[in-house]
Amino acid sequence: MGILVLPGTTRAVAVARQWVGLVLEADGWKSTDDAVLAASELTANAVRHTYSGTSGGRVTIALLGMAGDQVRIDVIDEGGPLVPRIMEATSGALSGRGLRLVAELSTAWGSNALAAGRCVWALLPMNHDQVDEWQ
Numbered sequence: 001m002g003i004l005v006l007p008g009t010t011r012a013v014a015v016a017r018q019w020v021g022l023v024l025e026a027d028g029w030k031s032t033d034d035a036v037l038a039a040s041e042l043t044a045n046a047v048r049h050t051y052s053g054t055s056g057g058r059v060t061i062a063l064l065g066m067a068g069d070q071v072r073i074d075v076i077d078e079g080g081p082l083v084p085r086i087m088e089a090t091s092g093a094l095s096g097r098g099l100r101l102v103a104e105l106s107t108a109w110g111s112n113a114l115a116a117g118r119c120v121w122a123l124l125p126m127n128h129d130q131v132d133e134w135q
């Protein structure tokens with residue numbers, strides 16, 4: 001449905017959120033909040049935990065409509081020493097909830113190493129408008 005490349009700043013997270021909502025709505029997807037939230041968490045992770053967040057770094061967000069009313073969100077970062085993993089639930093912890101949330105919202109998620117970075121993806125169950133017949 002679309003692909004967006006942004007500088008890896010905290011501002012990118014807000015921009016990604018708006019862009020994902022607008023693109024999904026324009027494409028006829030309903031109730032986009034969960035997808036927007038998942039994209040927001042994945043983009044924040046790329047900015048915070050990878051070289052995407054260093055000077056000149058970029059983060060790429062791609063949206064793909066899939067069969068069976070699912071939307072795939074890909075967030076591509078520029079890599080680094082860390083690996084995405086769901087943290088142990090600790091009630092007092094201020095962080096470590098993002099991927100747990102993504103896992104709960106999605107039917108599947110995962111991450112793939114790329115030549116120069118990583119793609120973290122999530123598959124969101126969603127509803128789509130009836131497609132009108134061509135007149």
Ligand SMILES: Nc1ncnc2c1ncn2[C@@H]1O[C@H](COP(=O)(O)OP(=O)(O)OP(=O)(O)O)[C@@H](O)[C@H]1O
Nearest residue numbers: 045046049050082083084085095096097098099100
């Ligand atoms: N794109 C990524 N590349 C490398 N490591 C990652 C990436 N995303 C997440 N991680 C690692 O996985 C951990 C868990 O991510 P998660 O989003 O659940 O928590 P957090 O980002 O630390 O905190 P929160 O999302 O609650 O602000 C991170 O602390 C980081 O070590």
Ligand SMILES: [Mg+2]
Nearest residue numbers: 041045098099
């Ligand atoms: Mg996070």
